[in-house]
Amino acid sequence: MTVEFDGKKINVEKITTVLKLLEKLSINREAHLVFVNSKLVTEDYKLKDDDEIKIIRVVSGG
Amino acid sequence: MKCKVCGGNAVISLRAYNSALCAKDFVSFLENRVLKTIKKYGLIEDKDKLLVAVSGGKDSLSLWHILNKLGFNADGMYIDLGIEGYSDLSLEKVKKMSDVLKRPVYIFHLRDALGKGIEVISKRIKRTTCSACGMIKRYIMNRVCLDKGFNVIVTGHNLDDETSALMGNLLYWKEEYLWKKEMVLDEEEGHLSKKIKPLFLCSEREMAAYAVLCGIDYVYDECPFSIGAKSLFYKEMLNKVEDKSPGTKLQFLKGYLKFTREIKKEKNLKEMRYCINCGYPTLSEICNFCRIMEKYGIKGNIIFDEYRPKDEEFQHR
Numbered sequence: 219m220t221v222e223f224d225g226k227k228i229n230v231e232k233i234t235t236v237l238k239l240l241e242k243l244s245i246n247r248e249a250h251l252v253f254v255n256s257k258l259v260t261e262d263y264k265l266k267d268d269d270e271i272k273i274i275r276v277v278s279g280g
Numbered sequence: 281m282k283c284k285v286c287g288g289n290a291v292i293s294l295r296a297y298n299s300a301l302c303a304k305d306f307v308s309f310l311e312n313r314v315l316k317t318i319k320k321y322g323l324i325e326d327k328d329k330l331l332v333a334v335s336g337g338k339d340s341l342s343l344w345h346i347l348n349k350l351g352f353n354a355d356g357m358y359i360d361l362g363i364e365g366y367s368d369l370s371l372e373k374v375k376k377m378s379d380v381l382k383r384p385v386y387i388f389h390l391r392d393a394l395g396k397g398i399e400v401i402s403k404r405i406k407r408t409t410c411s412a413c414g415m416i417k418r419y420i421m422n423r424v425c426l427d428k429g430f431n432v433i434v435t436g437h438n439l440d441d442e443t444s445a446l447m448g449n450l451l452y453w454k455e456e457y458l459w460k461k462e463m464v465l466d467e468e469e470g471h472l473s474k475k476i477k478p479l480f481l482c483s484e485r486e487m488a489a490y491a492v493l494c495g496i497d498y499v500y501d502e503c504p505f506s507i508g509a510k511s512l513f514y515k516e517m518l519n520k521v522e523d524k525s526p527g528t529k530l531q532f533l534k535g536y537l538k539f540t541r542e543i544k545k546e547k548n549l550k551e552m553r554y555c556i557n558c559g560y561p562t563l564s565e566i567c568n569f570c571r572i573m574e575k576y577g578i579k580g581n582i583i584f585d586e587y588r589p590k591d592e593e594f595q596h597r
Contacts, residue, residue: 246516246519246520246523247523248483248485248519248522248523249484249485249515249516249519250485251292251485251488251489251492257291258291258292258303258489258492258493259291260281260290260291260292260293260300261281261293262281274488274500276338276484276485276487276488276489277440277484277512277515277516277519278337278338278339278484278502278503278506279444279502279506279509279511279512279515
């Protein structure tokens with residue numbers, strides 16, 4: 219499946235849930251939101267091969 | 281996960297509250313949290329006239345949206361710092377929200393007022409861009425409030441902003457700032473508007489989710505000058521702690537607020553004076569803003585544009 223994150227597309231395989239995906243990519247769940255097929259989802263969401271995943275960073279600073 | 285309220289599919293987990301909510305119940309939860317914060321901490325009084333400082337980001341635009349939805353009639357103000365490719369886009373989002381809410385927004389263009397954008401000004405006054413930006417924003421926010429007949433400036437500082445700033449002040453023991461952090465700064469009539477932060481118990485993640493779920497069109501990209509800012513690093517550290525121990529950020533800030541109430545009882549505040557040029561509160565004869573502008577020969581005229589929402593008669597406050 220393809221994951222869009224930070225303006226890049228990453229290919230990942232055999233990931234079962236959103237939480238596992240975040241762990242695999244070392245992404246902190248407290249600082250990001252995950253969208254599957256344009257819908258906001260929780261970490262236990264079960265991923266399917268054809269899902270379109272987008273992770274957005276929520277932290278802003280200055 | 282299932283929504284703790286209705287049992288439907290949850291879209292967000294709220295580990296600090298040991299909860300998960302669907303889109304509809306999350307939006308209600310967040311709006312209710314802002315309302316409870318306003319009431320519990322006495323942020324807004326009936327007589328108050330509110331002006332929201334909007335940047336085009338998720339926090340301030342959502343805050344402006346929430347306040348009006350909750351029935352607090354609030355207008356907006358935007359400071360155009362003259363950052364190429366960023367300030368114009370931000371202003372576009374702000375105007376869009378002004379149209380949605382049918383509330384006007386006052387705009388301060390730094391280039392028109394002082395002849396230069398923030399990058400040139402910060403170099404000229406020998407400060408970092410973020411430091412110059414902070415000083416100018418604080419001054420201008422107060423000035424527009426006083427000039428346009430408002431008495432409260434509302435900012436979108438969230439839980440992560442407050443805890444990261446607190447952490448920075450603690451790590452370096454910045455005593456001059458450490459005990460001053462408040463969620464309400466009192467008004468000094470004719471000189472200083474009240475400042476409130478109704479989002480201080482809402483996390484950045486919650487605010488982003490709220491903006492997305494409510495279809496609020498915000499600037500996703502970061503201010504180009506904030507790259508590498510220490511506050512971002514502190515936020516990252518705090519989120520690592522939060523990940524292992526949900527609720528830590530809330531406990532950190534709430535504990536601080538409780539603690540400072542005790543400290544303030546013991547401390548005597550320094551006597552405040554007012555700038556002989558502009559009336560802004562200061563500890564010396566001339567305020568920091570006037571002193572720096574004078575020292576570096578920057579002359580200008582502090583004026584504000586007013587954008588009125590399209591097509592609709594706006595609701596008078």
